Amino acid sequence: MSKNNQLTEKELKDIQEIQGTNTQNINQLGILEFQIQKMNNEKINIATLIEKTEEKFQNELKTLEKKYGNINLDITTGKFTEVQQDLETVTK
Numbered sequence: 001m002s003k004n005n006q007l008t009e010k011e012l013k014d015i016q017e018i019q020g021t022n023t024q025n026i027n028q029l030g031i032l033e034f035q036i037q038k039m040n041n042e043k044i045n046i047a048t049l050i051e052k053t054e055e056k057f058q059n060e061l062k063t064l065e066k067k068y069g070n071i072n073l074d075i076t077t078g079k080f081t082e083v084q085q086d087l088e089t090v091t092k
Contacts, residue, residue, distance in 0.1 A: 007015070064073070071080040 061073075065071070068080065068082075070083040070085070072083055073080045
Protein backbone atom coordinates (compact mmCIF):
# COMPACT_ATOMS: atom_id res chain seq x y z
CA MET A 1 0.00 0.00 0.00
CA SER A 2 1.26 3.43 -0.94
CA LYS A 3 2.01 5.94 1.79
CA ASN A 4 0.72 8.70 -0.49
CA ASN A 5 -2.82 9.53 0.65
CA GLN A 6 -3.97 10.29 -2.86
CA LEU A 7 -5.80 8.12 -5.39
CA THR A 8 -4.26 7.82 -8.80
CA GLU A 9 -5.95 9.82 -11.54
CA LYS A 10 -7.34 6.62 -13.05
CA GLU A 11 -8.74 5.42 -9.69
CA LEU A 12 -10.35 8.80 -9.06
CA LYS A 13 -11.76 8.95 -12.59
CA ASP A 14 -13.14 5.39 -12.31
CA ILE A 15 -14.84 6.00 -8.96
CA GLN A 16 -16.27 9.34 -10.17
CA GLU A 17 -17.67 7.68 -13.30
CA ILE A 18 -19.27 4.92 -11.24
CA GLN A 19 -20.80 7.48 -8.85
CA GLY A 20 -21.98 9.61 -11.80
CA THR A 21 -23.62 6.59 -13.41
CA ASN A 22 -25.32 5.71 -10.14
CA THR A 23 -26.61 9.29 -9.75
CA GLN A 24 -28.00 9.20 -13.31
CA ASN A 25 -29.73 5.87 -12.59
CA ILE A 26 -31.27 7.24 -9.40
CA ASN A 27 -32.48 10.33 -11.26
CA GLN A 28 -33.99 8.19 -14.02
CA LEU A 29 -35.75 6.05 -11.42
CA GLY A 30 -37.18 9.17 -9.81
CA ILE A 31 -38.44 10.44 -13.15
CA LEU A 32 -40.02 7.07 -13.92
CA GLU A 33 -41.70 6.95 -10.51
CA PHE A 34 -43.09 10.43 -11.09
CA GLN A 35 -44.40 9.39 -14.52
CA ILE A 36 -45.97 6.27 -12.98
CA GLN A 37 -47.71 8.43 -10.39
CA LYS A 38 -49.03 10.74 -13.13
CA MET A 39 -50.24 7.75 -15.15
CA ASN A 40 -51.97 6.25 -12.12
CA ASN A 41 -53.74 9.57 -11.50
CA GLU A 42 -54.75 9.72 -15.16
CA LYS A 43 -56.00 6.13 -14.94
CA ILE A 44 -58.17 7.06 -11.96
CA ASN A 45 -59.51 10.11 -13.84
CA ILE A 46 -60.39 8.00 -16.89
CA ALA A 47 -62.05 5.33 -14.75
CA THR A 48 -64.14 8.05 -13.09
CA LEU A 49 -65.17 9.39 -16.51
CA ILE A 50 -66.16 5.90 -17.60
CA GLU A 51 -68.30 5.47 -14.48
CA LYS A 52 -69.99 8.84 -15.01
CA THR A 53 -70.63 8.07 -18.68
CA GLU A 54 -72.06 4.66 -17.84
CA GLU A 55 -74.33 6.29 -15.26
CA LYS A 56 -75.54 8.80 -17.90
CA PHE A 57 -76.13 5.93 -20.33
CA GLN A 58 -78.16 3.95 -17.80
CA ASN A 59 -80.20 7.05 -16.88
CA GLU A 60 -80.93 7.70 -20.55
CA LEU A 61 -82.03 4.09 -21.00
CA LYS A 62 -84.39 4.48 -18.02
CA THR A 63 -85.83 7.65 -19.58
CA LEU A 64 -86.40 5.82 -22.86
CA GLU A 65 -87.98 2.89 -21.03
CA LYS A 66 -90.43 5.26 -19.29
CA LYS A 67 -91.33 6.79 -22.65
CA TYR A 68 -91.44 3.65 -24.85
CA GLY A 69 -91.76 0.79 -22.38
CA ASN A 70 -89.59 -2.33 -22.31
CA ILE A 71 -87.73 -2.28 -25.64
CA ASN A 72 -84.76 -3.71 -27.46
CA LEU A 73 -82.82 -0.82 -28.94
CA ASP A 74 -80.43 -0.83 -31.89
CA ILE A 75 -78.21 2.11 -30.97
CA THR A 76 -76.65 2.27 -34.43
CA THR A 77 -79.98 2.96 -36.17
CA GLY A 78 -82.22 4.21 -33.36
CA LYS A 79 -84.81 1.57 -34.20
CA PHE A 80 -86.37 -0.43 -31.43
CA THR A 81 -88.75 -3.30 -30.93
CA GLU A 82 -91.01 -3.90 -28.01
CA VAL A 83 -90.00 -6.75 -25.79
CA GLN A 84 -92.74 -9.35 -25.74
CA GLN A 85 -93.21 -10.98 -22.38
CA ASP A 86 -94.65 -14.44 -22.36
CA LEU A 87 -97.54 -15.14 -20.01
CA GLU A 88 -95.41 -17.32 -17.74
CA THR A 89 -93.06 -14.41 -17.03
CA VAL A 90 -95.93 -12.01 -16.44
CA THR A 91 -97.72 -14.29 -13.95
CA LYS A 92 -94.64 -14.95 -11.80
